[in-house]
Amino acid sequence: MTMGEPAGIGAEIAAAAWAQGQGGPVFFLIGDADAIPGPVARIAAPEQAAAAFAHGLPVLHHPLPQRPIPGRLDPANAASVIASIEAAVAFALSGRSGAVVTNPIQKSVLTAAGFQHPGHTEFLHVLAPEAAQPVMLLASEALRVVPVTIHEPLAQAIARLTTGMIIDTAAIAAAGLRRDFGIAAPRLAVAGLNPHAGEAGTMGHEDAAIVAPAVAALRAMGIDARGPMPPDTMFTALARPRMDCAICLYHDQALIPIKTLDMDGGVNVTLGLAIIRTSPDHGTALDIAGKGLASPNSLIAALRLAARMASNRNAR
């Protein structure tokens, strides 16, 4: 587990996850042992984490240059945040850990300190590339969703959408579901773009012109894809058990159903990397940092999912 933004909730939710974690997966934090609010068991190598876990949160000590103050971003600590990510990826790449679980970072302060990547995920893809691009999957107990376009204006996402983008994203998702989720033949439901998936062209051309050819191409590749599905009925209680993952065309088409069903339980998974990576589905929460208000539930879900994914990958 990486430390994430030192002024955020990372240290306190890591400590809380450890406090609730006996019997669950063993993990260790790469961070400043003096900044953890709770019992700490310092370790010198990942291999010591299992024995240390009963005594405190195992921490591989990466001292911060400045003592973190909750809610106050400090560029002086940025290099250490980045080094924590690099170290975590290196351990996973060499097999000394099973996965990387990242705490949220605050991109603005890293950028000010010279970080040149669009975001956390892109940085991880530079450190541990596998597929041509990283793919974001959000997983909860009720639903898995993959957005093809993510953080951009909705009009731009529609204008930019291509058949190739849908194919590439869905193929990486299918490979990840097979390798890391233990699903031999993942059933993908590919969303339409327009109301009722365009209703035979009477409500938009993109479903027939862009989405349907992607579904056909995926099926020709041997992937069990269906669609374009009418977006409003594809996430119902009856429809959810019929798919392993929804391939969605824009941010809110994916995020609305998963957060509406399960606000806390969503885990962010990055597929297309050479390592397993999960993260909680929330930000640094600077406004509540240090106040004991932050819930560790999403981080705990991220830890558990990472452990299951590592087990599935090892079993192959």
Place this chain on the structure above:
Amino acid sequence: MTMGEPAGIGAEIAAAAWAQGQGGPVFFLIGDADAIPGPVARIAAPEQAAAAFAHGLPVLHHPLPQRPIPGRLDPANAASVIASIEAAVAFALSGRSGAVVTNPIQKSVLTAAGFQHPGHTEFLHVLAPEAAQPVMLLASEALRVVPVTIHEPLAQAIARLTTGMIIDTAAIAAAGLRRDFGIAAPRLAVAGLNPHAGEAGTMGHEDAAIVAPAVAALRAMGIDARGPMPPDTMFTALARPRMDCAICLYHDQALIPIKTLDMDGGVNVTLGLAIIRTSPDHGTALDIAGKGLASPNSLIAALRLAARMASNRNAR
């Protein structure tokens, strides 16, 4: 209750709703008494429905020229379908019934027979206008949503969206919630358009340029509107109790959350009419008509909500 499309599921779900309806609101059907699969109590006027209700589905007999065959559309019956709607609206306008509950119609066969309205709702607005436009509200136990744009391509809905459209729709929704839902000061959550509601302009300009001014104008009108809300977090279990209605900018932003939470329970309400009108949130289901497979649940929910709305309106 109108008959709806005679080749669809209207008659069978009306009979099923009656069979489950003792103790619930009294209703009567305007339709062909010989086409009802179940006990029928013929009535000559709406005022006889209450006494008849214990003995069978009260039916104000409107004979169809052709005996309906499930699943087979027949333009010869179209005029009777339209007359059933006109009669139902006339009873509600004159106060002889409390509300109109419409069974689904099949627009294509009506159009072929000369029906010139874009849809059911627009026809009702011609028969019983009040506000300048009808507004669709979908209601379930968990959530109420109003889409500002509905059945059009998503790219077109975005291009066509204006501040005035949001204001007009939300104001009609607020008036309906006050008068018919018994909510003295309705709390409206107005959705943003882009991911994270544009995140201060970094992901699209519409939230600040189009949505925010609408929220400000609504507040200046004394309406408790908030927004633009990040679309993915506005429907969570924590957020839902904080609003009485979500004002959504496009079809699936409204329909995905309500159907994901409650596939069957949604009721379609038309606000902006001089009468109360509800309808089940499904179509004519020609493919299963006559097979005893159709669920009356949404029609029953529509009947119950219409009765509550009528009671609220009368109590004012």
